[in-house]
Amino acid sequence: MSEKVNIGDKAPDFELVKPDGGLFRLKDQLKDKNVVLYFYPKDNTPGCTKQACEFRDQYEVFKEHDAEVVGISGDSADSHEKFEQSHRLPFVLLSDKGNQVRNMFGVPRKFGIIPGRVTYVIDKNGIVRYIFNSMTKPLEHVKNALEVLKDIEKK
Template identity: 45%
Template sequence: MKIGEKVPAICLNDESGKQFCLQKFMGKEALVIYFYPKDFTPGCTKEACNFRDSYEGFQNLGAEVIGISSDSEASHSKFKERYKLPYILLADPKKKARNAFDVKSSLLGLLPGRETFVFDKSGILIHKFHSRDSSIHMPKALKILKNISA
């Protein structure tokens, strides 16, 4: 995906098995979509909890947070429950979203990539970044949203 493109028209199942379409928020809220490799791994747990701990800040800026990995709905449900994650987790086992967002694998293609996308209220991509360092995704996304709402 390139800056200026719209949220892809993709529907995936959430952690409860219900179909969820990304375009649901277009025209209503800004959107932070983060792709992570795997539920319950140390880096991914840290990243998920960072977004959890700052979720109210995202909400106050009029933004929703969505996490996506190739884990199953059942795994997402357990992950969300164990760490009390207040936002949506989407299952992408067929890599439909990863392909639409052009999320690259890391570590010579061995690990699914870790990327974050920030969309404005109208569903336009305003910022994207990738890093294996799970600790920088939440603060960077929050800073971008603060800058556009200032």
């Protein structure tokens, strides 16, 4: 059963194994950073590659806004490692086999089968400040997340 995370909710904590074998825990990241958590359908597909490369190209700007970018899909750690290397991605991609984390956040599927593309901006207090759900506008995920981070800084 999946819950749907909404703006203003505390983000559910989770832990997944990173490609290097270490553990990624959301709560550890939130100690000193905002987190831009993006769920995407599949490595090496046109939209997902565009989105990942745009996050890569803007990565330094995200860091300037005290944010870490984290991508999650159901692909294997091996697939993620190849995807990261071929596109020189500076952020971690996590494998969510069985879609447990996707379900925790309530990320919908398109046509009931294709894993959705949803981005969450989570502030340092663990509060979800923004959610963007669009399969067809992968670049807007990046642009919108940056705008939200700028607004968080102003407050």
